[in-house]
Amino acid sequence: MQRASKSVLAFAVTLCSHFVFAPLAIADVLPxxxxxxxxxxxxxxxxxxxxxxxxxxxxxxxxxxxxxxxxxxxxxxxxxxxxxxxxxxxxxxxxxxxxxxxxxxxxxxxxxxxxxxxxxxxxxxxxxxxxxxxxxxxxxxxYGIVFTYNTEKFSGEGAPKTVRDLYDLKKFPGKRCLFKYPQYGGVLESALIADGADRNKLYPLDLDRAFKKLDSIKSDVIWWSNGDDAIRLISSGECSMGIAWSGRVYSAVKNDKAPLAINWKDSLYAQxxxxxxxxxxxxxxxxxxxxxxxxxxxxxxxxxxxxxxxxxxxxxxxxxxxxxxxPWIVAGDNAADAIQEDADYYTKHISDVIDRFNRWVALN
Missing domain, CATH: 3.40.190.10 (Periplasmic binding protein-like II)
Incomplete structure (x- = not known):
């Protein structure tokens, strides 16, 4: 009986070694x-x-x-x-x-x-x-198209609270980082919000009014064309604030401890x-x-x-x-504080908007 028990035990150990240590198959996602x-x-x-x-x-x-x-x-x-x-x-x-x-x-x-x-x-x-x-x-x-600022430049009660503060160079000095493209970067929308436009009646965009407001900060704008550049410029302090994509800001804060914060108030979101x-x-x-x-x-x-x-x-x-x-996902209060970009407007007008934006950027 003792020898038999040892045999059974040895067999059980061998069996377990196969099942416990064999890698588990991962189920396929696709049929x-x-x-x-x-x-x-x-x-x-x-x-x-x-x-x-x-x-x-x-x-x-x-x-x-x-x-x-x-x-x-x-x-x-x-x-x-x-x-x-x-x-x-x-x-x-x-x-x-x-x-x-x-x-x-x-x-x-x-x-x-x-x-x-x-x-x-x-x-x-x-x-x-x-x-x-x-x-x-x-x-x-x-994704969020969010107002972003450098926390080493502004903090506590002195921190900016809304995208409107992008246009207040006296209270919040420093360069502004904006997307060098008129859509999904909040450039035109932020200008209108800062000029007092009703956020519920932004579209169709009043381009004359938007570019006039942008004129007030144009000499203090550093343009970015890649989301990583926006993060680098604001994190380094070369820009004290700007607009960036929410996930890029989150990634920089999480992985690189970048001195960045966002505010959803009057920012945009899209998909x-x-x-x-x-x-x-x-x-x-x-x-x-x-x-x-x-x-x-x-x-x-x-x-x-x-x-x-x-x-x-x-x-x-x-x-x-x-x-x-x-705090980082477009949902709940974040979505309520932000403004959904109007896809229908840009579908119909994007060519004219791009043309006017590029001509405006090219002007000294």
Whole structure:
């Protein structure tokens, strides 16, 4: 009996060693039939770059490549000019997935016939909240376009409280950092708010009034074209304040202890959109990448913890992302204090707005 017991014990230890120490298989995000359609390479049009792209790569895109074997290659551009120029030309395009940084850019592309319809056998839009998708794209990564200031320049009761303070050079001296593009940077909207415009009646934008107000700080503006540059300039104190994207500020504060703070009052918010361009060389893999973004719940949590841009996925709620993120996410009081950028306005007027903005910037 003693020998038998030792044998049984030895067998049990051997059995346990197999089960306890063997690596656990991670369940695939994509169904087998969708995964089978994802092959080759996807070149994707990246409208964000910087910290957002790094966070997205780490949280979601690496997992997609590992699961499917698809190679992802980014093509970064700070606006959609190159995309629309290529689509207008009718020449073959390299992209099979596109991130529109604004809803208005997406609508322009959709109305121009430049997008493929989402394949419902691949992309489960039913997993998204109402209004967070249409036949051609899905809304993703809701982000703040927020008033940001350097806490080594201003603090306590002496800190600025609203985007209006950008235009008060006497009380809050220093250079201002603004996006060198008239959309999703709050440049025109901040000028109107500072000039006393009703925040509930901002659109259509009164461009004459906006540029007149911008004239009052033009000589003190440092323009940025990349979100990382905005963070660097304000963190270093080269700019005492400015407008930046909320996730970029959060990432800098969290990872680099940057001396930055934000205020949602009269700031803006918007969301990006994922879609597949018409004539994409690998449309099936592009659609699968959109599906993966929706289905990878753990990846979405990781993304929000890194960059605070949340997507309206039914299975996720604010508490799923962890503690301490409430002040940084576009939701609740933050969304109420901020102003939603009017996508319809920019869809109809973006060409004229860009033209006038560029001419104004070029004037001494």
């Amino acid at each position: 087998p039939d969708v995964k089978a359609k994802a092959k080759g390479e996807v070149v994707w049009y990246d409208g964000s770059g910087g910290a957002t792209t790094r966070a997205r790569d780490e949280a979601i895109f690496k997992g997609f490549s590992a699961e499917t074997g698809v190679t992802l290659r980014t093509d970064f551009s700070p606006d959609l000019t190159k995309f629309f120029a290529a689509m207008d030309s009718g020449a073959p395009i390299p992209w099979s997935f596109v991130e529109f940084a604004t809803k208005s850019d997406f609508v322009r592309a959709r109305e121009a016939g430049y997008l493929e319809k989402l394949d419902p056998s691949i992309v489960k839009v039913s997993d998204l909240g109402n209004g967070a998708y249409d036949d051609y794209g899905v809304d993703v990564m809701r 990006a959109v994922y879609a597949v361009p018409k004539g994409a060389p690998n449309a099936a893999a592009g659609q699968a990448l959109i599906a993966y973004n929706i289905g990878d719940l753990e990846g979405q949590k990781k993304l929000v913890r890194a960059i605070t841009y949340a997507t309206d996925i039914k299975a996720l709620k604010l508490s799923d992302y962890g503690e301490g993120l409430g």
